[in-house]
Amino acid sequence: RDFNERCAQCSEVNWGLTDGGRFYCRSCHNVTERTREVVNTDFITNSRVQTIAKGLRKQEKTDGDCEWYICEGFQLVLKKQVEALEALGVCPQMKDEILCNFWRCYLQKSKQAYCRRPAGETVKTLSVCESSTEVDSDPERPSLLHLLSLSESEGDLQTDCSIASSVSKVSESTSVYSGSVDGSLYLRKNQKEKLMMTMPMTLSFCYMALLWVREPITLSELLRFVVEGHIPYLNVFQHFPEKMKLCGLDLKIFCVESWPVYEEVFNKMHELAAFLDLPRFPDITESCFLHPDMLCMKYLMEANLPDELHNWTCRVVKKIGIGEVDFLTLTPGNKSTRKVKYDVLAAAVIVVVLKLLFLLDDHYEWLLSEFAEERNKNNPEVCMFYSGGPYFEFKKWYEVVKHSLDVEQKKLDEERAKHLWRCEKPLFYSVKNKSKVLKRRQMVVSLKNQFGKLSGSVQRAEKPNPSSFQLSWSEENTNGSCFHGHSLKGILQEKCGLLTVMNPDYWLCTVKLCNEKLCGHLAHYKEVEFPQSYHFVLRLFSFLLRIQPSYIHDEVCMIEHKLFNKKLCKKLKYNTVLRK
Amino acid sequence: SSNEHKLNFKKSKEACLNYIQDALLQKQWKRAAEFLTCYVEALEKDYSREHIGPSEMIWRIGTEILWHHSQSSMKEFNCFMEQMKTLGVKRYLKVCLEHVFHLLCNGQIDEAYQNLSLAESWRFGEQTAIQDKEMKLIQAYRGLLDYYSWSKQKNILLEQGEDGFSDLAVEQEMHGYFRKAAVNLKEIIKIPGVWDIFMKCYVDLLEFYGDHNEARQVLNEYAYNSKFPANPNAHVYLYQFLKRQGESKKSLISALKILHDIVPSHELMIDFNTMLQKSKKRKKRRLGLEVIFAALDYAGWKENAKAWSCLARQVKQIVISEKHLDWIKQEWNSRKDWWPAFHFSRYLAKRNWQENKSLSYEKALVAGILLGKDCKYFKYVSHQGCKAQLKRFRMLKRFVNKHSLVCLRISG
Numbered sequence: 001r002d003f004n005e006r007c008a009q010c011s012e013v014n015w016g017l018t019d020g021g022r023f024y025c026r027s028c029h030n031v032t033e034r035t036r037e038v039v040n041t042d043f044i045t046n047s048r049v050q051t052i053a054k055g056l057r058k059q060e061k062t063d064g065d066c067e068w069y070i071c072e073g074f075q076l077v078l079k080k081q082v083e084a085l086e087a088l089g090v091c092p093q094m095k096d097e098i099l100c101n102f103w104r105c106y107l108q109k110s111k112q113a114y115c116r117r118p119a120g121e122t123v124k125t126l127s128v129c130e131s132s133t134e135v136d137s138d139p140e141r142p143s144l145l146h147l148l149s150l151s152e153s154e155g156d157l158q159t160d161c162s163i164a165s166s167v168s169k170v171s172e173s174t175s176v177y178s179g180s181v182d183g184s185l186y187l188r189k190n191q192k193e194k195l196m197m198t199m200p201m202t203l204s205f206c207y208m209a210l211l212w213v214r215e216p217i218t219l220s221e222l223l224r225f226v227v228e229g230h231i232p233y234l235n236v237f238q239h240f241p242e243k244m245k246l247c248g249l250d251l252k253i254f255c256v257e258s259w260p261v262y263e264e265v266f267n268k269m270h271e272l273a274a275f276l277d278l279p280r281f282p283d284i285t286e287s288c289f290l291h292p293d294m295l296c297m298k299y300l301m302e303a304n305l306p307d308e309l310h311n312w313t314c315r316v317v318k319k320i321g322i323g324e325v326d327f328l329t330l331t332p333g334n335k336s337t338r339k340v341k342y343d344v345l346a347a348a349v350i351v352v353v354l355k356l357l358f359l360l361d362d363h364y365e366w367l368l369s370e371f372a373e374e375r376n377k378n379n380p381e382v383c384m385f386y387s388g389g390p391y392f393e394f395k396k397w398y399e400v401v402k403h404s405l406d407v408e409q410k411k412l413d414e415e416r417a418k419h420l421w422r423c424e425k426p427l428f429y430s431v432k433n434k435s436k437v438l439k440r441r442q443m444v445v446s447l448k449n450q451f452g453k454l455s456g457s458v459q460r461a462e463k464p465n466p467s468s469f470q471l472s473w474s475e476e477n478t479n480g481s482c483f484h485g486h487s488l489k490g491i492l493q494e495k496c497g498l499l500t501v502m503n504p505d506y507w508l509c510t511v512k513l514c515n516e517k518l519c520g521h522l523a524h525y526k527e528v529e530f531p532q533s534y535h536f537v538l539r540l541f542s543f544l545l546r547i548q549p550s551y552i553h554d555e556v557c558m559i560e561h562k563l564f565n566k567k568l569c570k571k572l573k574y575n576t577v578l579r580k
Numbered sequence: 581s582s583n584e585h586k587l588n589f590k591k592s593k594e595a596c597l598n599y600i601q602d603a604l605l606q607k608q609w610k611r612a613a614e615f616l617t618c619y620v621e622a623l624e625k626d627y628s629r630e631h632i633g634p635s636e637m638i639w640r641i642g643t644e645i646l647w648h649h650s651q652s653s654m655k656e657f658n659c660f661m662e663q664m665k666t667l668g669v670k671r672y673l674k675v676c677l678e679h680v681f682h683l684l685c686n687g688q689i690d691e692a693y694q695n696l697s698l699a700e701s702w703r704f705g706e707q708t709a710i711q712d713k714e715m716k717l718i719q720a721y722r723g724l725l726d727y728y729s730w731s732k733q734k735n736i737l738l739e740q741g742e743d744g745f746s747d748l749a750v751e752q753e754m755h756g757y758f759r760k761a762a763v764n765l766k767e768i769i770k771i772p773g774v775w776d777i778f779m780k781c782y783v784d785l786l787e788f789y790g791d792h793n794e795a796r797q798v799l800n801e802y803a804y805n806s807k808f809p810a811n812p813n814a815h816v817y818l819y820q821f822l823k824r825q826g827e828s829k830k831s832l833i834s835a836l837k838i839l840h841d842i843v844p845s846h847e848l849m850i851d852f853n854t855m856l857q858k859s860k861k862r863k864k865r866r867l868g869l870e871v872i873f874a875a876l877d878y879a880g881w882k883e884n885a886k887a888w889s890c891l892a893r894q895v896k897q898i899v900i901s902e903k904h905l906d907w908i909k910q911e912w913n914s915r916k917d918w919w920p921a922f923h924f925s926r927y928l929a930k931r932n933w934q935e936n937k938s939l940s941y942e943k944a945l946v947a948g949i950l951l952g953k954d955c956k957y958f959k960y961v962s963h964q965g966c967k968a969q970l971k972r973f974r975m976l977k978r979f980v981n982k983h984s985l986v987c988l989r990i991s992g
Contacts (some may be wrong), residue, residue: 167627185988257588258588413595415594416587418619418623419618426624443663443667447617447620448617448620450656450659451616451620452613454610454651455610455613456610553675
C-alpha cells in the first residue's frame, strides 16, 4: 500500500498483494517481482496473507457478476465513510494510516483475512441470485426462512418472508440466496465469539479512529452528520460496483432501516477496541477539543449562556477530577474505569453548574430573574459600564432559547416524518421477485410524481451544509437575544476573597445511584418527578446531542455524587436538600 | 415534541401518517400531499401483519387529497383510481365501488355506469367468491342507475303522452331498463341490510307495473324480518305504500306501531295520533294519547302547533266527557316534574304569544287543563288573548274555569 509506482502494463497505481507477498496490479493482474517488506510484524507474523482482493481476482462470471465476500462490502463502506470524513476536514492520515490499520487488524483477529483459514470453514460457492444451481443440496443448511428469523429485526426484512417464502417453496433444495459468497455464513456465526461486522459497527470504527486522532468531532456530532446525510450510511451499498450483486441475505446485513443509536455505537466501539487489543489511546489533555473544559465552552455558546459560566464549569471539572488525563483517555480492556462519553459529560457539567447557580427548583431561578430584571431596569448604563453586560435574566434566556428550541425541534420532527429510506437502487431478494419489486417501484415513483405536483411550491430542502453549531446567537443582534456577554454578578457574592454563589441550596437528582451493570442506568429519569426548569435544560441538551434526556440525567447524577461525595457518606438518611 | 431518538423505518412512517392525518383534518391539502409523497415508499415493504397496510392507506388518503385539492382534475383522479385498483386484488371491487360513488358525485353518470359494468365482469379465481358482497353491491348500483334511466324514459313518455305522441321505441327502452333494474334490485334486498334507496326504487317500479303483491311482500320483509337491522324508514315506506293503496285504518295503524316504538319523535306520529284518536276501540284511543305525549317529550316538537292541537283536542275531549281522566293522570305522572319548565315557563309563554298565537292557544289549553287555571302559562296567554279581544281566548278562559275542578283532579 505504500507502493506508488505505476504499473508496467497499464500505468495504473492500483496494487494488491498476492499470496506470495508480491505486488500485483489490480487493474490488469500484472504480477511484479517486488515483494512487500514486512512493515508491521504485529499483523503478518507466520501467517499466510490472504488478501481481500482474492475474490475479485477470481474468474468473473460470464454475466459480469463477481464473487465477493461480506467483509469486502464493509471495507467499501468504511472507505466511503472515511472519505466523507476527509471532505468534512478530518486529517487525511485517518484514512490511510489509522482506519486502514484498524481494519486490517480486525480482519486478522476475526479471521476473515490475513490469516490461515480455519479448518472446516469452507465456503461453498453459493448460487448468485440464479434460480438454477449446481450446488448440492445440504439438508443441514438452514432454509432462507430460518436464517431470516434469527435476528431480532422488527419485522422489516422478516416480513418480506412472504415474498421469499414463495421463492423458497419452489426450490426448497437449493441453498440460501445471497449475492455475496458468505452471506449466510455471516449471519449464522455466533456473533459474540468473533464480533462480526454490522452497519452500526462501521460507525464504531469511524469513531474509534476519530478518537485516536483526537479530531474535534464528538460521537453525537458524528451520528448527527450521519442522519443529515453527510456521512454515507443509509443506502451506502448503492456505491458498490455493479459487479457486486447484492441480494438475498446481503440485504439483511447492508440494508439499514433504523438510525444508529448512540449507546450501541459507543459500546460497540469499546468492545472493538478491546477485541483488537489496542494499547492506551493518545492522551486527552486540556488543550484537546474533547476535554470537558473545551466542550463546555462550545456547549455554553450553543446554549446561549453567559461566558462567565465557563469559570464555574472548569471549577466543577477540577474539583471532581474529570479533567485528568487518566480519567479521559481510553484504555481498552480496562473494565474498572467508567467509559467516558465526552459530549454527554460536558453537557451534564453545565447542567450541574446551572443547578448550583440557579437551583432550578421552579422557584428560585425565577426569583433571581426578577431581581436581575429590577437591577437592569434601574441602572441600565451603570450595568453596561461596570460589569461589561446586563445582568443575566433567567426568564429572558428561557423565553429566547425555548422559542428557538421549539422551532428547531418542530423542524426536526417533520424531517423525521418526511425521511426517505429507499434509494434509487431497488433491492430484490432474488430474481424471482425482481419483477414484482420493479413494478412496485414504478408505482411508487408515479405516485410520488403525482402527489409531488400537488405539494405546491414546497421543494425538498437542499441538504444543509454540515455545521458544528445547530443553534447560533449573534452578539450583533440588538434585540438582546444573545446572552454570551451577560453578567452573573447578580447571583454571585464574595466570601473570604472567593467568588461563591448566593444560592445556598442544592437538590440531588438521586440519593442513591443504581448499579449500572444490573439495570443499565445510574438513575431512572421520569419527567414528572423533576422541576420543569430542570427538564427544560435536559431537553435543550437532549436536542443538541440527539440523545434521550435520561442519558444526560445519568451523567448529572454521577457528577453530583462525585461532587457531594463526602456529604453523602455522612448524611445518607436525608432525602432531599443538602446545604453546601 | 419527539423525544424518541431511536428512529426506524416503521416509526418514521407512523409519524408521517400522523402529519398526514393532521393536515387532512385541517383541510391542508397541499401539506397532506407533501407528506404523502414521503409516505408512498412504504409500499415497498410488506406489512401483512398490520391491520391496515400502506396500500390501503395510500388509496384512502390519496382519494381524499385528490378529491379536495383545488389543482386536481377528474382525469388525475380517475388515473389514480385505476392505479389503486391494481394495487390490491383483495380490495379491487371496493375500490371500483368507491370510484363509482365519486363519479356519481361529480355527475358523470355514464362513466359510473361503464365502471360498474366493467367491475361486474371481473373475475379473479377465488377472490370472486370472497368478494361476493361487493359484487352484489355493484350489481345493485347498476340496477339503481338502470332505474334512473327508466325513470328518465318514463318522464319522456309521459310528456309525449300529453302532447298526444306515443313513441314505441322509447317505451321499449323503458321496459328494457325496468327489466335490468328489477333483477338487480330484487337481489340486493334479499340480503339483510339497510337498502332504503334500493327499496324505494324497486317499489316504485313494481307499483308502476301494477305488481302490488310483490311490492307488499318485499316491504313487509324489509320491515318485519328480524334478520334485517331495525330501520324506521322500512316502516315509513310500508305505511306510505299502504296509504297509497287505500288500505284500512287498521292496517295503517299496525304499520305505524313499531315506528312509534323505535322513533317516538317521528313526524308521522301526528298522523298516527289522528287515526288513533278517532278509533272506536278504547285501547287505540289510549295509545293515541300515549303517542302524542311521547312525541312532545322531544325538543324538536316544542313549537309544533299541529302536535299541540292534537294533544289539546284529545285532552279537551276527555275532560268534557269526564271519562278516562285516569289516562291523562297516568301520562302526566311521569311528566309533571319537568314539563312545566320545559314547555310552560313564563318566558315561553311570552315568546309563544309573540311568535305564534295558534301555538300559544293550543298550549295554553293543555296547560290550563294539566296545571290548572293558576299556572303561569295559562294566565299569561289567556290574559293577553283577552286583552287583544280574540274570541277564542275568551272561550278558552271560560272553558278552563268551567272545568277547573276536573283539572284539579288531574293536577292532583
